Amino acid sequence: MQNAEYVKHFGNKAELALPPARQFAILTCMDARLDPAKYAGLAVGDAHVIRNAGGRASDDAIRSLIISHKLLGTKEWFVIHHTDCGMELFTNETIQDLLAKSLTTAIVNENGWRNVKEEGGSGEARFINFLTIKNLEASVAEDVERIRKHPLVAPTIPIYGYIYDVKSGKLIEVPAATEVGKVPN
Numbered sequence: 001m002q003n004a005e006y007v008k009h010f011g012n013k014a015e016l017a018l019p020p021a022r023q024f025a026i027l028t029c030m031d032a033r034l035d036p037a038k039y040a041g042l043a044v045g046d047a048h049v050i051r052n053a054g055g056r057a058s059d060d061a062i063r064s065l066i067i068s069h070k071l072l073g074t075k076e077w078f079v080i081h082h083t084d085c086g087m088e089l090f091t092n093e094t095i096q097d098l099l100a101k102s103l104t105t106a107i108v109n110e111n112g113w114r115n116v117k118e119e120g121g122s123g124e125a126r127f128i129n130f131l132t133i134k135n136l137e138a139s140v141a142e143d144v145e146r147i148r149k150h151p152l153v154a155p156t157i158p159i160y161g162y163i164y165d166v167k168s169g170k171l172i173e174v175p176a177a178t179e180v181g182k183v184p185n
Helices: 003-008 059-070 092-101 123-127 136-149 175-180
Strands: 024-029 047-052 076-082 106-109 112-115 159-164 171-173
Touching: 024 059, 047 059, 059 076, 059 136, 076 136, 092 112, 092 123, 136 159, 136 175, 159 175
Parallel strands: 024 047, 024 076, 076 159
Antiparallel strands: 106 112, 159 171
16 A cells, blocks of 8 residues: 555645635546646645546535535635546446446447346436536536536636546636636626
């Protein structure tokens, strides 16, 4: 385990304040190729980073953003999806059907997703919206709009929408999302 090495170089991190120093939060994807600290130029303690499959504005992600603002003082939020996202590779129906037949890891090939074994599945997946992505820019705008319209989100928080390009490392603004996320006059 690498923790022992980390502990050796821990330094003064114990002195960091609980609220993020730069007073913003990022909602982004859990994809292992993304390093939000690096692509956003962050140091430990600078910002809250909320991650889930697709970087989607799920109820739990919005809960975290609300806590980030209300109790820890963030003043700006960024929704950042990315190119080549796995959430674009299937639909709700696809994963619901796969899970109904098996809980083991599925595989994908030229014929699409399939279970290796079909035993021990559960129909409970039909009650979950997996928030799959059909159009990347539209999903960013949709998530910013969902956050903006949430009754527990303060109207004073600007919300910006971006797409991270996994091939170049560039953050690309989604103007329609940022427009929806503007602070109302």
